[in-house]
Amino acid sequence: MPSSSSPSSLWRDSDFRRLWFGQTASQLGEHTSLVVLPLFAVLTLDAGAGQLGALRAVGQAPVLLLSLFAGAWVDRWRTRTVMVLTDAGRTLALGAAAVAGLLGWLVLPALLVVAFAVGALSVFFDVAYQASLVRLVRRDQLVRGNSALEGSRSAAQIGGPALGGALVSLLSAPIAAASSASFFALSFLTLRRTGRRESLPERSARPPRVWRRIHEGLRFVAGDTALRTVCLASAAFQFSFAAVMTVYLLFLPRDLHLSGTVVGLALAATGPGALLGSLLAARLPSRFGHGAVLVSAAALGDGVFLCVPVLHGSSAVTVPALFTVNFVFGTFGQLVNVTVMAVRQAVTPDGMQGRVAATITFVGMGPTPLGSLLGGLLAEAWGTRTSLLVTAAGMLLSPVLMALSPLVRLGRTLPAPPEGSQHFY
Numbered sequence: 001m002p003s004s005s006s007p008s009s010l011w012r013d014s015d016f017r018r019l020w021f022g023q024t025a026s027q028l029g030e031h032t033s034l035v036v037l038p039l040f041a042v043l044t045l046d047a048g049a050g051q052l053g054a055l056r057a058v059g060q061a062p063v064l065l066l067s068l069f070a071g072a073w074v075d076r077w078r079t080r081t082v083m084v085l086t087d088a089g090r091t092l093a094l095g096a097a098a099v100a101g102l103l104g105w106l107v108l109p110a111l112l113v114v115a116f117a118v119g120a121l122s123v124f125f126d127v128a129y130q131a132s133l134v135r136l137v138r139r140d141q142l143v144r145g146n147s148a149l150e151g152s153r154s155a156a157q158i159g160g161p162a163l164g165g166a167l168v169s170l171l172s173a174p175i176a177a178a179s180s181a182s183f184f185a186l187s188f189l190t191l192r193r194t195g196r197r198e199s200l201p202e203r204s205a206r207p208p209r210v211w212r213r214i215h216e217g218l219r220f221v222a223g224d225t226a227l228r229t230v231c232l233a234s235a236a237f238q239f240s241f242a243a244v245m246t247v248y249l250l251f252l253p254r255d256l257h258l259s260g261t262v263v264g265l266a267l268a269a270t271g272p273g274a275l276l277g278s279l280l281a282a283r284l285p286s287r288f289g290h291g292a293v294l295v296s297a298a299a300l301g302d303g304v305f306l307c308v309p310v311l312h313g314s315s316a317v318t319v320p321a322l323f324t325v326n327f328v329f330g331t332f333g334q335l336v337n338v339t340v341m342a343v344r345q346a347v348t349p350d351g352m353q354g355r356v357a358a359t360i361t362f363v364g365m366g367p368t369p370l371g372s373l374l375g376g377l378l379a380e381a382w383g384t385r386t387s388l389l390v391t392a393a394g395m396l397l398s399p400v401l402m403a404l405s406p407l408v409r410l411g412r413t414l415p416a417p418p419e420g421s422q423h424f425y
Contacts, residue, residue, distance in 0.1 A: 014138060015194050023129045023153040023189035026087060029113045029183030030122050032167070033094060033162025034059075035267065036180055036251050037115050039165065039260055040173040044101060045108050047249065049384075053376020055108075057369035059115035062123045063367040068214050068358055070127040079132035080194050086121040086128070087188035093117040094181035101174030103288040119378055159271070165264020166236050219361045226347050226415070227356065229405040230340055233398040234364030237302065240394035242371030243378065244305060247391060256311065258317050266322040273330025280331070281338035291402075291410035293340050298399035301332030305392040343407075 010016055041047035041055050097114045100106035167176035221227045263284045285293045304325050311318045346358045363419065378387035402408055 004160060005067050013399045018190050018194050019129070019136060020152065021134060022083070022087075022118045022187040023239040024156065025045055025183045025190065026125060026129075026187040027153050027156035028071065028160055028163070028384035029090065029094075029180050029187065030118075032158045032176070032183065033118055033166035033180040034175045035161045035164035035264055036173065037111065037118075039168045039253075039263075040097070040101065041108065041111055042176060042250070042253065043168065043260070044105070045111065048376075049246070049250055049379035051108060051353065052250060053379075054228070054374035055112060055115055056146075056242065056246055056376075058112045058371060060368040061116065064362070064369060066120060066123045067362045067365070070123050072390075073124070074095035082128040083125055083132065084188055084192050086125040087191065088185045088260070089121045090125075091181045091184040091188060093121075094177050098174045098178035098181060100176050101172075101177065104384040106174075110296055147361070159268065162261075162264040163348065165262070165267070169260035186219040186316060192219065210277040214358075215233060217356055220350060221359045221363075221372055224347060225406050226343055226410070227360070230344060230382075231360055231363040232296070233401045234340075234360060235297075235367050235397055236401060237398035238364050239367035239371040239374075240391055243366040243375030243391040244322040244370045244388065244395065246375030246380045247387045250379055251308070251388055252322075256315070258319070259314065262315070262319060266319070269323045269326035270330030270333070273327040274334035277331040277334025278338060281335050283337050284335065286412050289411045290339055290343060291344075291408040292344075292408075294336060295399050295403045295408050296401060297332040297335040299396065300338060301329050302395035302398060303390075304328045304332075306389065309323060309388040326330075
């Protein structure tokens with residue numbers, strides 16, 4: 001380990017630099033593929049609304065199926081091994097889709113398999129890279145290390161959709177898929193050169209009681225009012241947002257006649273908004289109260305999508321309006337995300353942090369495949385404009401749930417974990 005605790009000492013660590021570079025490349029691959037695969041289906045395979053909803057649902061299903069188990073599984077393996085294998089798998093999956101697309105052999109069922117494989121492997125990679133940092137650097141370097149890794153992730157969220165849309169528009173969907181695969185290949189080549197041998201917890205003769213630990217996390221979240229509300233509000237938002245995005249990705253190219261490049265740039269406008277939201281989150285909750293900020297930010301961020309269905313006319317009008325909508329959504333959405341994380345961490349004892357995070361991810365993100373399916377079905381039955389209005393209105397259920405709960409009364413000071421909760425270890 002580096003002996004100095006200065007920020008530069010972290011960047012002098014070659015293994016950390018490899019982790020950061022590999023994770024950055026992987027995140028770019030992941031976030032470009034989130035746009036490339038749906039556009040591949042729409043533009044190359046002429047997928048309908050229901051088929052696009054199914055594609056997005058299949059890609060999101062691994063979060064529901066695997067998120068509670070990924071952490072327990074990764075803890076028993078070297079994280080470098082997990083990251084390298086998942087990078088290799090995603091490279092092969094997207095590379096095969098690109099070759100099949102160029103040869104005219106790709107069909108929608110095969111693209112569904114690719115979407116599921118990429119989604120499943122991404123769940124394990126994301127858990128592994130976070131665990132890898134803890135094993136790679138000293139405790140006093142975790143804040144700086146996390147800042148670098150999460151900064152890369154935010155940059156990928158900003159640039160990935162725009163890059164994916166531009167590649168599809170300028171080149172073709174198969175070439176764009178090959179480009180996404182190349183990011184995963186670059187991550188594979190970088191991470192496999194990490195030289196430091198990780199120390200693993202000693203494995204006991206008996207298998208760990210995974211189900212018991214998962215049950216404790218579920219029971220703790222269900223028994224805490226704030227966490228229970230966060231779960232319900234997150235589930236309501238993610239379900240409706242998944243439906244919105246399915247219709248949105250049909251509405252922009254087909255109803256507003258926007259190119260893949262413009263679609264990607266419009267989605268990327270949430271990134272700068274998220275950066276602003278992070279800055280606001282450092283000040284507003286301590287000034288106006290965490291509950292008030294949560295409810296008002298959720299209402300503004302979710303409500304702005306009601307403006308999208310009314311857009312008509314030339315791109316000179318619609319494109320700036322879309323940029324504004326996505327920027328506002330990114331700003332207040334990130335303000336909600338950061339504030340919710342602070343509340344969650346404050347009310348959760350140290351020994352439960354990982355399980356509570358996994359439980360909220362499972363409950364909150366679990367409904368997204370169903371939301372994607374619903375969005376596709378509504379678009380087929382009612383058309384994209386009406387479906388956008390209905391699904392965007394559904395997003396407002398999240399701030400309503402928070403406003404009707406004790407969460408809205410949280411003040412400027414965050415609460416402590418409940419007494420007697422320390423036995424959950």
